[in-house]
Amino acid sequence: MNPIAKSLRVVQDRLRRVLEQTARAPGSVRLLAVSKTFDAETVHEAWLAGQREFGENYIQEGVDKIVRLRVLEPNGGLVWHCVGPVQSNKTRLVAEHFDWVHTVDRLKIAQRLNEQRPAHLPPLNVCLQVNIDGGDTKSGVAPSEALGLAQAVRELPRLRLRGLMTIPDPVDDMLAVHTRARVLFENLQRALALPDFDTLSMGMSGDMDAAVQAGSTMVRVGSAIFGTRPPKTA
Numbered sequence: 001m002n003p004i005a006k007s008l009r010v011v012q013d014r015l016r017r018v019l020e021q022t023a024r025a026p027g028s029v030r031l032l033a034v035s036k037t038f039d040a041e042t043v044h045e046a047w048l049a050g051q052r053e054f055g056e057n058y059i060q061e062g063v064d065k066i067v068r069l070r071v072l073e074p075n076g077g078l079v080w081h082c083v084g085p086v087q088s089n090k091t092r093l094v095a096e097h098f099d100w101v102h103t104v105d106r107l108k109i110a111q112r113l114n115e116q117r118p119a120h121l122p123p124l125n126v127c128l129q130v131n132i133d134g135g136d137t138k139s140g141v142a143p144s145e146a147l148g149l150a151q152a153v154r155e156l157p158r159l160r161l162r163g164l165m166t167i168p169d170p171v172d173d174m175l176a177v178h179t180r181a182r183v184l185f186e187n188l189q190r191a192l193a194l195p196d197f198d199t200l201s202m203g204m205s206g207d208m209d210a211a212v213q214a215g216s217t218m219v220r221v222g223s224a225i226f227g228t229r230p231p232k233t234a
Helices: 003-021 040-048 059-072 088-097 107-116 143-153 174-192 208-214
Strands: 030-034 053-056 079-082 100-104 124-129 159-165 199-201 218-221
Touching (some): 003 030, 003 040, 059 079, 059 088, 100 107, 107 124, 143 174, 159 174
Parallel strands (some): 030 053, 030 218, 100 124, 159 199
16 A cells, blocks of 8 residues: 555544544545645545545646646546635636636636636536634635625526635634534525535644534545645746
8 A cells, every 4th residue: 555545544534533423424524635736646646545536726736737637547537626716817727627616705706717617517616715713814705795705606607606615723722613614604504595505615634623523524635645745846
């Protein structure tokens, strides 16, 4: 078993234990392997170990890997998530290559993704990034404005509004912060009444356990699977 496969097994076992401890159903939380700064061949090792969903923070780097993995595994069933910030000049790349984007926090970005999503592809799965802990320098729509943005995004035909994403700063009581996000998520579920609004993308390597305890449905794990990140080249 290669090192990536071993690390992936450790993370899967950790996730399974937390689900058991919180009496949540097996498989109720999806594992997203965040592969930013690692090359396509490393991602391929994780694919060989059974991982199918991958997250990328840097859009051009992610597109390069998507194209490379299509060559390595043309029928590999990989699902690609954009989990980094999306600027207006990169929306076309996201719309044309990714299956999901977790970081929509402005209607302008959502509108551009909708306009640029190719007609032959299914609607782009979208999560709204919420600044759940109110950091002044952080991306994300304010919790009080999330419903209004969600109502606007759900009207865009080439997008499929799936849920919320959060990246709170680390604090002593991560469970409390994540619980606030879960309450907001449930409130939006009731207000929107969308059958596909089912995703709370919350928790990373360091706070995965607390996020799952609070109600996350998708955790974004990078270093615990791939190890120490190599420096990003220019």
